[in-house]
Amino acid sequence: MARELVIDLASPYQVDLTADDYRKVGAKKAIVKISEGTTYTNPDIRLLINRSAEGGVTGYSFYHFGRFHNDGQAIAEAKYFLDQARRTVNPKPGTLMILDAEIENMSTSSVVAFLKTLREAGFKAGFYSYLYLLPEFDLDAILQHADFFWLAAYPLGDKPADANPDFRYFPSAQRVDAWQFTPKLMGYNLDGSITVTENANQLLSGPTPVVSQPAPTPKPQQQQIDSWVDDLGVKWYKETGQFTITDPSGIWLRWGATTQSAKIAALPQGSVVKYDAYCFSGGYVWIRQPRENGQFAYLPTGRETNGKRQDYWGKFE
Template sequence: MTQRTTVIDLASFQSGLTVDNYKAIGAEYAIVKISESTNYTNPYIRSLIDLSAAGGIKGYAFYHFGRFHNDAQAVAEANYFINAAKARANVKPGTLMILDAEIQGMPTSSVITFLDTLRAAGYRTGFYTYKYLLPNFDLEAIHPHMDMFWLAAYLLANGRAEDKNPDFKYFPSTNYVDLWQYTDNLLGYNVDGSITITDNAIKLFNPSTAPAPAPQPKVDQSEPVVNPQTTWTDNLGAVWHAEDGKFISNTALHLRWGALPSASTIAVLPAGSVINYDAWSRGNDFVYVRQPRGNGYGYIAVRNAKTGEAYGKFE
């Protein structure tokens, strides 16, 4: 009989969880976000591992949010994932490394290329997507290239996913599922919760202990050092700086899908809105902050880059 075990996944927006929070959640395993595309590395990897381990997590896997649309991009993102995992979490070959496939237009051939690049480097491979996105992929073709299949499917009640126990009457009846993500708000902690479906899922997590920090190289202090994990350049050429902060608006502001005035609007936030952000960038016209969201990021202009006028206050 398969053991049912709770698994949580952790990204930068869960960096505020405490050891006591993890103990209250009671999960045994965690999947930590390492990277996204080829220009973002989660700045909280180490603290997420250390705090969750102290709170009872006993095994880890890692994931990358894919944004590729062809095989060449898939190889580049897989290598970025591998290098970031080694540098930030000392992830060893044999570890379960997972592709998070949520965007439109991601070819099955490129998914396979990504997974095969991980395998060639010695890692076990996982594939994650939502049930409603499955028609976009050839699961039968992907299956031989993955060691674990992780599927998200929520039973929505009053517009939100169930936050306690999974209801197996609504289990997504799809082939090969090893791990079912059934909620995005486990026990009210704003954490995605999954349940193991097969023993294979449990076996693939790193056993016993949290990954140890990577050895730190000696640095020549005579030269200035730029931390590549806290400053990066995105695909549009904007330079971003990691910063965990809070902004309170004094006027209505547009929350957009991109850090450009021309980017599509997600919502118009009223004056007095509290915006928690994890990075900022100065453009030609505006200073933007990046807001982590459940399905990616939102971007908000918080200051006029030319006059310096802020559209609220920072805390």
């Protein structure tokens, strides 16, 4: 099997990475933090997914940082994880959802309760921990309820590592699917892992999710400005109107103004999109469609070169 590079993304650690940074790293798979305990949800899920997707990541899975110490707390946290995942990324059934178990005094029975809750909800369940913590768990019991085992051990400590770990230091344990071998992949503040089973390659290949997290509401003093830069570094210009698609092939509506952003729907010829802003991004002229709950969708309306429109895929009114 071909071993694949995997990165994990959380706020605030990777929010400064650009699409070019992700391209330099070269990973095609990412595991994104959704939640922690029963009160924290990652505020930067949309930014992390959109930038990494623009930088070449195509496979996504998700994780929760566990804070529980008994079965009841574990089930409550698993339900919170699932609720927040559905609210923000709406994962498809069968998506890999992972428990990050790295606090001390977390019981095996509570880990099993968490994993069983994920499976009962229709998802694949994953277990992550550090090599030094494994003696605290009954790994045999846990792996009966886990579809994926992700183990961390850093042979270089906190020093930067490239994408080719030295397997002489592989943390041998039963049924390891992926090895997290560095917290400083390619010199970035970025945890790096490598797959070691075909099971990992398959489970970590979930599609780019439709990110439904609402965009931040502009402050009152920002609502009157005519231009602004979004979290992908794209400059937008205020303009209101509607666009009717005339291209016979239709156009994809997306959650971001890049061709790598998650798709919402294929809009056919004749569709009308009301918009409140436009931008130039990635060789296209985009418009922004306001949606419910403070969300936005984005539609390319034709090609551009150096800020000059080259053609139209519809008509503006």
